[in-house]
Amino acid sequence: MSRVPRPPLDGLIDDLYYLEGTPPYARLMLPASPAAWLIVNLGAPFHIRGGTDVAAAEYADGCVVTTPTRALEFGYPVPTRSVGVHFKPWGPAAFLPMPAAELCDRPVTLEQVWGRPTVAELRERLAGADRPADMLTLLEEELTRRLGETAGLGLVRHTSSIITATGGAVAIGDLVTAAGVSSTHLAQRFKELIGVTPKRLARSHRFAATMLAVDPAGPIDWSELASGAGYFDQAHFGHDFRAFTGLTPTRYVEERRRFLREHPGHVLDGWPLPAD
Numbered sequence: 001m002s003r004v005p006r007p008p009l010d011g012l013i014d015d016l017y018y019l020e021g022t023p024p025y026a027r028l029m030l031p032a033s034p035a036a037w038l039i040v041n042l043g044a045p046f047h048i049r050g051g052t053d054v055a056a057a058e059y060a061d062g063c064v065v066t067t068p069t070r071a072l073e074f075g076y077p078v079p080t081r082s083v084g085v086h087f088k089p090w091g092p093a094a095f096l097p098m099p100a101a102e103l104c105d106r107p108v109t110l111e112q113v114w115g116r117p118t119v120a121e122l123r124e125r126l127a128g129a130d131r132p133a134d135m136l137t138l139l140e141e142e143l144t145r146r147l148g149e150t151a152g153l154g155l156v157r158h159t160s161s162i163i164t165a166t167g168g169a170v171a172i173g174d175l176v177t178a179a180g181v182s183s184t185h186l187a188q189r190f191k192e193l194i195g196v197t198p199k200r201l202a203r204s205h206r207f208a209a210t211m212l213a214v215d216p217a218g219p220i221d222w223s224e225l226a227s228g229a230g231y232f233d234q235a236h237f238g239h240d241f242r243a244f245t246g247l248t249p250t251r252y253v254e255e256r257r258r259f260l261r262e263h264p265g266h267v268l269d270g271w272p273l274p275a276d
Helices: 091-095 110-114 116-127 132-146 153-165 172-179 183-193 198-213 222-228 234-245 249-262
Strands: 013-021 027-030 036-041 046-049 057-059 062-065 072-075 080-087
Touching: 013 132, 036 091, 036 110, 036 116, 062 110, 080 091, 080 132, 091 153, 110 116, 116 132, 153 172, 153 183, 153 198, 172 183, 172 198, 183 198, 198 222, 198 234, 222 234, 234 249
Parallel strands: none
Antiparallel strands: 013 080, 027 072, 036 062, 036 080, 046 057, 046 072
């Protein structure tokens, strides 16, 4: 289940959610997307691996992930149980004691963000709640208590909203001019509060739209998709495709078809991909 939080959190968060049950696969590859999230884990530890060249790290209490630039592999326990937050790209900054750039592609434990005593108490209260709806209320209350003032958030939020509304199809130079700041200042604020530059966020939006435009059931014109995502070089598109999804274009389609074949109508709708 999920729901949108009340103001002022709704300006930072897309939804709060409760997840329980058996994942469709023990390991899932989550393509990079223009979003961030927080997970409070209430079950056995899970694992996250960022890239094929690094070992998976264990997360017992939960984690925080700012806007990623590459695919992340999640290893879920069976069964899994957690409460979490899907942030808008700028959302985590209001709750972080460190710049968002320090977390980009480097998920950290919840204890590293809020401290062990706070997280232990929160997990205990969540685990003792009678209903999932009560858990979401408890998490919302905790987030409201921890909400702080963040310098530059208005600028980043406004500019990011334009990037989101256009699906990344906007000239960054025009955004800089409209904002009345230097490109260096805007890029610095974005890295501090989102973890990536405006250009990188726009690219992430375009790539996410490209992935969602892929129909695994029919023929795929990769040249057209690459062009729509702003690429004129197929090799460059293929390189970035692998970074964003963890897979080659051909393998991506194969795994999408596998997911939809083995779990038709699943709530995840084939966006995370089997990594088994």
